[in-house]
Amino acid sequence: MDLRKMYYFDATVKYRSFSRAAKALHISQPSLSNAIKTLEGEIGAPLIERTTKQFQLTELGLQFYERSKNLISQFELVELELKELAKGENIEIRLGMIESANYLFSQVIIEYRKLFPHNQITLIDTLYNQTVRQALLDLDVHGVITNQHIVDAEIKSELLYNEPYVVLINRDHPFAIKDQITLVDFTEESLIIGMPEFQTSAQILKVFKQENVKPNIQYKIERFEMIKVLVEEGLGIAILPKHYVSQHLSENLLTRPVHNEFLNRNVYLCTMKDRTFPESILKLFELIRAMG
Known part of the structure; x- marks a missing residue:
């Protein structure tokens, strides 16, 4: 599991649509769908319900979203802090x-x-x-x-x-x-x-x-x-x-x-x-x- 797939999953949940998320991420919809399927394969269970027309997460998907969202926030904070520390006075x-x-x-x-x-x-x-x-x-x-x-x-x-x-x-x-x-x-x-x-x-x-x-x-x-x-x-x-x-x-x-x-x-x-x-x-x- 890598951070990129977490970003993709987070965007999909945020936009509640594969097509809108793909557009926001500037990737193709098939690439996004494949990334989410790979992520689900690594976890060993589906994260998004595919039996209904309305976008819906599975119970595991809800838990994964909350945890991955926190991980992404922490990563973004660390990345920002390191960049600012490196720049120092500029x-x-x-x-x-x-x-x-x-x-x-x-x-x-x-x-x-x-x-x-x-x-x-x-x-x-x-x-x-x-x-x-x-x-x-x-x-x-x-x-x-x-x-x-x-x-x-x-x-x-x-x-x-x-x-x-x-x-x-x-x-x-x-x-x-x-x-x-x-x-x-x-x-x-x-x-x-x-x-x-x-x-x-x-x-x-x-x-x-x-x-x-x-x-x-x-x-x-x-x-x-x-x-x-x-x-x-x-x-x-x-x-x-x-x-x-x-x-x-x-x-x-x-x-x-x-x-x-x-x-x-x-x-x-x-x-x-x-x-x-x-x-x-x-x-x-x-x-x-x-x-x-």
């Missing part, structure tokens, strides 16, 4: 990044470039819990900076920092001269918020619910940058993470603290527990840990 580092950490991470890059000027850094949006987890497990990223605490046997979540939420207002808004802002003050104001399925927005809405306050939500926006534009145009106010709005604000915008002990959040660095990284990536993680 690799592409891929990171998932929440929008609010962009400025802080730019400061990390400035320091990192002094040490490893040849490494390329690619940043990827990871906004949903499942997306973060899957990106790590699929080896699409080396790490993720996220406000989601991922609890998983294969993933390590390290607390980077805790930050409060602040209210973002137009300079001419009455809140600019208000001594203290509470959630009750939001009931008469047009609130601009992120999409409810995002962790940040969900947390803010949960705090409103806890305080038994119904906010006057007028806009739901996907990107923080667009929220800033609407606030600057006087279309409403917003509650955003402090680190996101602490730098490079337009002169027409101001931030003010909100008096509420629950309006804050944790930000984490998530990585695969058993993944081996070259020194250049470990150094980047070290700088990220110090960025809060």
Whole structure:
């Protein structure tokens, strides 16, 4: 039994079709069918039911698929790690990044470039819990900076920092001269918020619910940058993470603290527990840990 046949079997199960799998593997369908038959001969039992029109695995096939999938994942991880260790200081580092950490991470890059000027850094949006987890497990990223605490046997979540939420207002808004802002003050104001399925927005809405306050939500926006534009145009106010709005604000915008002990959040660095990284990536993680 060799790894190539496992790859072929895994693709066949994934696409639930010999023809689609063969196309994805760039081989002929007869070659794929023969490889699977050879694999079944080596095992001594069929893996795929051939008595029904619908694609279906045998009981042994189901067990073999789960085990072979894990073996393939381990092989791909070892192969990737060895290639990165061999390249050392000339690799592409891929990171998932929440929008609010962009400025802080730019400061990390400035320091990192002094040490490893040849490494390329690619940043990827990871906004949903499942997306973060899957990106790590699929080896699409080396790490993720996220406000989601991922609890998983294969993933390590390290607390980077805790930050409060602040209210973002137009300079001419009455809140600019208000001594203290509470959630009750939001009931008469047009609130601009992120999409409810995002962790940040969900947390803010949960705090409103806890305080038994119904906010006057007028806009739901996907990107923080667009929220800033609407606030600057006087279309409403917003509650955003402090680190996101602490730098490079337009002169027409101001931030003010909100008096509420629950309006804050944790930000984490998530990585695969058993993944081996070259020194250049470990150094980047070290700088990220110090960025809060």
